[in-house]
Amino acid sequence: MHISDGVLPTSVALGCYGLTAVLNGVGLWRLRDHTEELPKIAVVTSSFFVASLIHVPFGPTSVHLLLPGIVGALLGPAAFVSITVGLLLQSLLFQFGGITALGANALMMGLPALAAAYAFPRLRGRTRTSHAIAGAICGAGGTALAAVNLAILLGTAGESFFGVAKIALIAHLPVIVIEGVVSAFVAAFLFQVKPELLRP
Amino acid sequence: MIIHLPFFPLLALAALTGAAALQLRRRRRQNGQADAQEPDWSAPVLDEAADRDSPFHRWDARLKIASLFIYCFLVVSLQTLTWAAAALAISIAAVMASRIPWSRPLRRLAAMSGFLTMFLIVVPLTAPAVPGETLIVLDPFSSLILHGEGLRLATLVVVKACAIALLMEPLLATAPLAVTLQALAALRLPNAICQMILLAHRYIHVLGHEARRMQRSMRLRGFAPRTDLATLRAYGNFLGMLFVRSFDRTQRVFEAMQSRGYRGAFPTWTTFAATPADWAKGAFWIIMGIILLTMDRLNLC
Numbered sequence A: 001m002h003i004s005d006g007v008l009p010t011s012v013a014l015g016c017y018g019l020t021a022v023l024n025g026v027g028l029w030r031l032r033d034h035t036e037e038l039p040k041i042a043v044v045t046s047s048f049f050v051a052s053l054i055h056v057p058f059g060p061t062s063v064h065l066l067l068p069g070i071v072g073a074l075l076g077p078a079a080f081v082s083i084t085v086g087l088l089l090q091s092l093l094f095q096f097g098g099i100t101a102l103g104a105n106a107l108m109m110g111l112p113a114l115a116a117a118y119a120f121p122r123l124r125g126r127t128r129t130s131h132a133i134a135g136a137i138c139g140a141g142g143t144a145l146a147a148v149n150l151a152i153l154l155g156t157a158g159e160s161f162f163g164v165a166k167i168a169l170i171a172h173l174p175v176i177v178i179e180g181v182v183s184a185f186v187a188a189f190l191f192q193v194k195p196e197l198l199r200p
Numbered sequence B: 001m002i003i004h005l006p007f008f009p010l011l012a013l014a015a016l017t018g019a020a021a022l023q024l025r026r027r028r029r030q031n032g033q034a035d036a037q038e039p040d041w042s043a044p045v046l047d048e049a050a051d052r053d054s055p056f057h058r059w060d061a062r063l064k065i066a067s068l069f070i071y072c073f074l075v076v077s078l079q080t081l082t083w084a085a086a087a088l089a090i091s092i093a094a095v096m097a098s099r100i101p102w103s104r105p106l107r108r109l110a111a112m113s114g115f116l117t118m119f120l121i122v123v124p125l126t127a128p129a130v131p132g133e134t135l136i137v138l139d140p141f142s143s144l145i146l147h148g149e150g151l152r153l154a155t156l157v158v159v160k161a162c163a164i165a166l167l168m169e170p171l172l173a174t175a176p177l178a179v180t181l182q183a184l185a186a187l188r189l190p191n192a193i194c195q196m197i198l199l200a201h202r203y204i205h206v207l208g209h210e211a212r213r214m215q216r217s218m219r220l221r222g223f224a225p226r227t228d229l230a231t232l233r234a235y236g237n238f239l240g241m242l243f244v245r246s247f248d249r250t251q252r253v254f255e256a257m258q259s260r261g262y263r264g265a266f267p268t269w270t271t272f273a274a275t276p277a278d279w280a281k282g283a284f285w286i287i288m289g290i291i292l293l294t295m296d297r298l299n300l301c
Helices: A010-032 A037-051 A068-094 A103-123 A126-155 A159-193 B007-033 B059-076 B081-097 B103-126 B148-172 B178-185 B191-220 B229-259 B274-298
Strands: A053-060 A061-062 B135-137 B145-147
Touching: A010 A068, A010 A103, A010 B059, A010 B191, A037 A068, A037 B191, A037 B229, A053 A159, A053 B148, A053 B229, A061 A159, A068 A103, A068 A126, A068 A159, A068 B191, A068 B229, A103 A126, A126 A159, A159 B103, A159 B148, A159 B229, B007 B103, B007 B148, B059 B148, B059 B178, B059 B274, B081 B148, B081 B178, B081 B274, B103 B145, B103 B148, B135 B148, B178 B191
Parallel strands: none
Antiparallel strands: A053 A061, B135 B145
16 A cells, blocks of 8 residues: 555655655665666566556455565665665556655655565575565565554554554555465575575 | 535545546456456556647756655645645646646546545544534434544545646656656756666566566466465466566666666756746746645635
């Protein structure tokens, strides 16, 4: 779920922009000697963008995938830059998330990706099963973290929005399960087919 | 105090559902031509209407982006419904002045309709009671009570979101994407980010085609999405394959770019030259935003 324009107080929206700029600056600074990485990150970003267009059926409705865990596992510290660019494009092309809320949305999705970038290499182990478990933890945990971030951000808009924040949290429960399972299969697939893509 | 439902939120709700219905009809019409089961992988082209002529098209892209960006932040700071509605009217006028076909801004409103409808329904029901506020009882269900203050806040959010979403088209669709990105670079957005936006925007369309082809071959092998583990497994492998192919492609893309002389930046042809008219337009938008905010804070109607 993306936060649209007009929800967050201006101070929160601007503060999130500042923090997002700092985290992007750190990410780009770490890439400064590897400019050949940029086109790669761009292409991977568009593959995540395309992946987010997939709607998985869930009973009578459907949910779309976000995969913050897999973004982190594949891109490592560059994940935050990739998520910011992906969300900017989603906002510009589809109006998923408003332009003034871009900083908040980037934090909401980017922090879980960074957490997954930290956790995945430590959890992955050496077998297909252990990769699947690490994928499940990063996928489900990343989505849960994103849902908590969303609820906190909605909560900053005032007491009137607590109800929406709670409903958003509850609505994310099935998404957490689906993300965990799909991320587990993606991690196991990548381990079998092209393990060098998963960062050491 | 029990009153009838006010007209404005209902109107906003009706407009949003109308936009959603429009989107649904468009989807259905497209699917009728192509395929009933295939998901819509296509991403809209951002600068489709860039070759028209309007005050927005003739505006220096740097000043256009900078002043409209600041104006958007002034609009989200509004707190009264009256002045948020005024901002919405200004945005509608801006879309008309930019001569962009209405289907594009309406598609933006439809994309937000789910999130905003949730706000319109949930916030009035769950908002804390404010002394002296109007309570609205929905007649057939006497236990459902809408809080007047919550309804006002939710409507305010919807109106502000629509006002800004409508401005995105005059902001982004009135110049070729390359020029917009060059303007962003001139506004000190890091060059690396600009490069990534341009490349990612290009490859969204390429990988969308790839995804569509893979999805088609999955269906030919008898895949039908359901709510079960096998479906999630199939999607997991599908995504894994998409990532593997995109990684393989990046290497070839990068080599091809290098062999054409890519050294970390794209060559540019446009040079910006701001005229007094460009500055005047920028000043016009910022002053308008400040006037809106001042009137809003002084609560002048």
